[in-house]
Amino acid sequence: xxxxxxxxxxxxxxxxxxxxxxxxxxxxxxxxxxxxxxxxxxxxxxxxxxxxxxxxxxxxxxxxxxxxxxxxxxxxxxxxxxxxxxxxxxxxxxxxxxxxxxxxxxxxxxxxxxxxxxxxxxxxxxxxxxxxxxxxxxxxxxxxxxxxxxxxxxxxxxxxxxxxxxxxxxxxxxxxxxxxxxxxxxxxxxxxxxxxxxxxxxxxxxxxxxxxxxxxxxxxxxxxxxxxxxxxxxxxxxxxxxxxxxxxxxxxxxxxxxxxxxxxxxxxxxxxxxxxxxxxxxxxxxxxxxxxxxxxxxxxxxxxxxxxxxxxxxxxxxxxxxxxxxxxxxxxxxxxxxxxxxxxxxxxxxxxxxxxxxxxxxxxxxxxxxxxxxxxxxxxxxxxxxxxxxxxxxxxxxxxxxxxxxxxxxxxxxxxxxxxxxxxxxxxxxxxxxxxxxxxxxxxxxxxxxxxxxxxxxxxxxxxxxxxxxxxxxxxxxxxxxxxxxxxxxxxxxxxxxxxxxxxxxxxxxxxxxxxxxxxxxxxxxxxxxxxxxxxxxxxxxxxxxxxxxxxxxxxxxxxxxxxxxxxxxxxxxxxxxxxxxxxxxxxxxxxxxxxxxxxxxxxxxxxxxxxxxxxxxxxxxxxxxxxxxxxxx
RNA sequence: GCCGAUGUAGCUCAAAGGUAGAGCAAUUGAUUUGUAAUCAAUAGGUUGGGGGUUCAAUUCCCUUCAUCGGCUCCA
Numbered sequence: 187x188x189x190x191x192x193x194x195x196x197x198x199x200x201x202x203x204x205x206x207x208x209x210x211x212x213x214x215x216x217x218x219x220x221x222x223x224x225x226x227x228x229x230x231x232x233x234x235x236x237x238x239x240x241x242x243x244x245x246x247x248x249x250x251x252x253x254x255x256x257x258x259x260x261x262x263x264x265x266x267x268x269x270x271x272x273x274x275x276x277x278x279x280x281x282x283x284x285x286x287x288x289x290x291x292x293x294x295x296x297x298x299x300x301x302x303x304x305x306x307x308x309x310x311x312x313x314x315x316x317x318x319x320x321x322x323x324x325x326x327x328x329x330x331x332x333x334x335x336x337x338x339x340x341x342x343x344x345x346x347x348x349x350x351x352x353x354x355x356x357x358x359x360x361x362x363x364x365x366x367x368x369x370x371x372x373x374x375x376x377x378x379x380x381x382x383x384x385x386x387x388x389x390x391x392x393x394x395x396x397x398x399x400x401x402x403x404x405x406x407x408x409x410x411x412x413x414x415x416x417x418x419x420x421x422x423x424x425x426x427x428x429x430x431x432x433x434x435x436x437x438x439x440x441x442x443x444x445x446x447x448x449x450x451x452x453x454x455x456x457x458x459x460x461x462x463x464x465x466x467x468x469x470x471x472x473x474x475x476x477x478x479x480x481x482x483x484x485x486x487x488x489x490x491x492x493x494x495x496x497x498x499x500x501x502x503x504x505x506x507x508x509x510x511x512x513x514x515x516x517x518x519x520x521x522x523x524x525x526x527x528x529x530x531x532x533x534x535x536x537x538x539x540x541x542x543x544x545x546x547x548x549x550x551x552x553x554x555x556x557x558x559x560x561x562x563x564x565x566x567x568x569x570x571x572x573x574x575x576x577x578x579x580x581x582x583x584x585x586x587x588x589x590x591x592x593x594x595x596x597x598x599x600x601x602x603x604x605x606x607x608x609x610x611x612x613x614x615x616x617x618x619x620x621x622x623x624x625x626x627x628x629x630x631x632x633x634x635x636x637x638x639x640x641x642x643x644x645x646x647x648x649x650x651x652x653x654x655x656x657x658x659x660x661x662x663x664x665x666x667x668x669x670x671x672x673x674x675x676x677x678x679x680x681x682x683x684x685x686x687x688x689x690x691x692x693x694x695x696x697x698x699x700x701x702x703x704x705x706x707x708x709x710x711x712x713x714x715x716x717x718x719x720x721x722x723x724x725x726x727x728x729x730x731x732x733x734x735x736x737x738x739x740x741x742x743x744x745x746x747x748x749x750x751x752x753x754x755x756x757x758x759x760x761x762x763x764x765x766x767x768x769x770x771x772x773x774x775x776x777x778x779x780x781x782x783x784x785x786x787x788x789x790x791x792x793x794x795x796x797x798x799x800x801x802x803x804x805x806x807x808x809x810x811x812x813x814x815x816x817x818x819x820x
Numbered sequence: 821g822c823c824g825a826u827g828u829a830g831c832u833c834a835a836a837g838g839u840a841g842a843g844c845a846a847u848u849g850a851u852u853u854g855u856a857a858u859c860a861a862u863a864g865g866u867u868g869g870g871g872g873u874u875c876a877a878u879u880c881c882c883u884u885c886a887u888c889g890g891c892u893c894c895a
Contacts, residue, residue: 290890298824388890389823396892400823403890431888435831444868444886503894549895554821555886557893569895655895667895705895736852763852771856785854795855803855 190241204239207232208374211246221248221410223378224257224371231257233323233371249410259284261321261373262311262382262408263291268364269310270404273303279366280342280392280401287418287663288407292390294342295402304384304404311382318377319362323370331356331367342392343367381415382408425661428718430711431560437719437776440561449558449565451707459727459756461706464713465546467598468570468703475591477544477572482524484548488514493680494523499649503551521547522674522699525573526681534685539695540580544572546706561711562666568706574698575683581625581696585671586632592656592669592702599713600722605657605665606638609646616650617675625673625696626652650676661715668704668712673697720799723779723816730816731773732759735766735785742789746782749809774799780816 189201191210199210207227211219211234225232226245231253238244247254263282270277270293282291293299299307326334328347335343346367350356359368361376373379384406392398409415426432434440439457442450453461469479488507491497496504500519507514518524525543534541548568557563576584596604608629611622629652633640640654647653651673657665674697677683684692703709713721723729730750734743743759750757760769766783773781781797788794788806796804796812798819807815 301825386889387824390891391822394892396822400891402823405890442887448886551894554893556821556823556891558887563894567895571895670895701895703895708895733855735854738852763850765851765853765858766855767853768857769855774856781855783855787854797855 189238191238192241192243194245201238204237206234207236207238207244207246208234210238210244218246218248222246223248223254223373226253231371233321234374236371256284257371258373258379258410259289259408261376262379262406263289264321264359264361264364264366264368264372265311265314265376265379265382266307266384266404266406267291267293267366268314268361269307271364272314273306273310278340278342281346285405288385288405290390290403290405292392292401292403294392294399298389299387299402299404304387307404308382308384308406311379311384314362315376315379315382317362318375320375321359321361321372323357323359323372325355325357328352328354328356331358334358334365335367338365378410379408380410381412382406383415383419422662425663428661428715429560430562430660430714433714433719434561439714442560447565448555449553449563451561451564451566456727457710460721460725461710463725464599464703464706464710468546468595471591471595472542472544472572475542475587477542480525480528480543480545482521482528482545482547483518484550485515485517486523488516490523490527491516494526494677495680496520496523503553505550505552517550518547519549519551521545521549521569521571522573522677523681525571526677526683526697529573529575529683530681536577536685536687536693539685540574540576540584542572542574544570547571561707562660564705564707567708569701570703570706570709571699571701574700575678575685575695576698577685577687577693578624578696581698582628582631584698585628586635588671588698588700589632589636589638589654592671592700595702596656596658596669599709599725601658601712601716603659605659606633606640607643607646607655607657608633608640609643609648609653609655611652612645612647612649614649615647615675617679621675622652625675629654629671629673648672650674658712658716660712661718666704666708666712668709669702670700670704672699674699719777721777721779723819726777726779727756728758728776728778729755730757730780730782731769731776731778732757732782732784733766733769733773734759734761735783737763738786739784739789743782743784746784746794746809750782753813770797782812 187202189205190198191201192198207225208219211222222234224247225234225236226247227236227238227242247257249255249258260283263284267279267282271279274295278294280292280294282289328350332344332347335347357368357370358365359370359372384404386405388403389400390403392401407418409418434457437456438454439460440454441452442448443452446452472479488497496519504519505517507516528543529541546568548566550566553563553565574584610626615622653670653672655667656669657667659665678694678697683695685695687693732743732746734740740761747757747759762769770781777799779799783795783797793806793808794812795806796815798804804815
């Protein structure tokens with residue numbers, strides 16, 4: 187009997203008899219064997235003590251791969267459940283997966299876990315890790331598994347088991363006195379988990395449904411070494427520093443005032459300047475891309491929202507109506523009915539399409555109090571909204587243009603990494619399945635053509651159409667949706683939108699809702715976090731600070747300010763009677779991109795000393811040289 | 821909305837059942853300074869709001885609002 191095992195480097199190992207993966211790893215190098223977390227056999231994840239009995243392709247995963255981390259953290263979740271069960275036997279276990287940064291486990295327990303208890307659990311985990319319990323897999327039938335968990339009184343496991351097909355093989359993993367229903371794979375034994383930190387607790391609904399019981403969730407993370415854990419904790423500290431809420435306060439960009447209301451943003455002059463620059467750029471780019479800008483009211487009669495359907499499907503997010511002349515008006519949660527009204531104000535020929543109507547439209551939506559989050563999630567925000575009304579034939583081209591446009595614009599702001607999602611038809615959708623398929627295909631084909639990586643969210647579309655979403659991550663790695671491109675098979679019909687075709691008869695156009703930045707507020711927040719507040723020159727509210735060393739250079743300084751302002755630079759001068767170090771520190775803390783430091787020497791030689799934020803002194807030079815240097819640096 | 825934590829001066833934080841303190845910022849004065857904090861003085865708070873217990877509450881209790889971390893939902 188000969189077994190061939192091929193490895194990722196192309197080499198092939200031959201064995202006369204079935205062989206364990208751990209033995210193969212050891213053969214390659216004991217260090218690799220030690221670092222290996224699990225194996226991937228012909229694409230299927232298996233334990234390190236899995237026996238290979240036929241020709242296969244083997245990949246070994248260490249903590250360096252995403253899969254390796256996933257398995258490692260999942261195993262740590264089991265370890266945590268073991269510790270919790272030992273300390274609190276009355277607690278029922280539910281599920282405990284790995285997540286992007288660590289793991290969690292949900293427990294059913296009446297009282298919450300306190301910070302002190304977290305420390306106890308963490309310490310017990312360390313003891314259990316030191317004991318080196320082996321994770322051992324056992325395969326069994328469904329009735330056998332049911333019996334085990336019934337005896338243990340683990341109701342949630344029984345509920346999960348009940349949903350697994352009777353014919354499937356069930357597996358359990360046991361380490362020490364703890365047994366859990368689990369597909370696996372797992373690390374070899376608990377001693378591989380060297381550094382553990384339980385981070386936070388929270389409530390979480392069983393199966394994520396708020397109708398279900400709320401469970402107690404514990405989040406944690408683990409690493410093969412203390413060094414890596416400390417690095418991670420340092421990362422969390424650093425991330426706090428680039429939180430847009432902190433930067434917004436430090437740089438005096440915006441505030442949210444209790445007396446005005448939660449989720450309602452006040453833009454201070456510095457933040458307003460940045461927003462103005464973003465919006466100006468946005469308008470220019472849209473005009474360049476053939477969009478028409480429009481403005482629409484903030485409220486509309488109830489009839490409008492009846493026609494659009496919002497009162498039916500979106501009322502939960504809408505504020506109560508106000509009475510004007512005994513008529514009910516609603517503050518707008520979306521801009522689309524208004525844009526449609528503009529379209530419908532005239533008859534349109536197919537020759538006018540595609541029509542692209544764009545607006546920085548401020549909308550108000552009721553968000554549940556627990557979800558508000560700085561500028562990321564607010565109750566009043568401005569969407570960079572546009573509606574593209576086109577013929578079915580124009581759809582493919584429009585979608586492709588849109589994706590390119592969106593990515594280009596995001597890149598202009600410095601973003602490089604995106605998460606792209608395609609969401610398809612959900613249950614209870616409106617419109618013809620045929621239209622849905624066409625539109626979904628159009629979205630898919632465009633992304634394929636552009637060679638974009640994307641994930642499909644089956645059934646995740648809105649009820650009125652499929653969509654593409656582009657998300658950007660914040661300082662802590664949480665993803666926020668910015669760009670959204672959504673088909674709408676609902677409103678064109680409801681508002682009876684038409685265009686006259688070449689056949690001289692009316693046709694229903696396709697309509698696409700789209701926002702590139704998403705909302706200006708959220709985009710601004712991600713932008714701030716992405717740059718850690720160090721905005722590129724073109725977006726900095728103050729670009730150059732002139733810093734005279736003594737009052738004697740004040741006149742020369744004011745002259746420089748005038749010259750810089752004439753060139754279009756946003757410039758200020760620090761006239762305070764402070765020492766140079768103080769003024770420089772202040773400008774650095776305000777993250778102003780450039781400083782002109784001027785003393786007696788500079789004035790007599792008609793020069794300036796240029797200093798760049800975070801980079802330091804660039805030396806003395808003429809005004810023109812300084813401008814040249816600024817242009818080159820950015 | 822749900823689970824948990826938090827709320828003290830503009831900011832960052834301290835104190836404590838006997839009536840609140842520091843640093844920075846601010847204001848004023850002095851200093852005229854060479855690349856990340858000059859010195860001094862002054863001013864600043866019904867300790868988020870309301871209610872209760874108490875001789876006395878900022879501290880203990882209740883309630884409400886907001887914030888933070890999650891869940892759910894979404895731009």
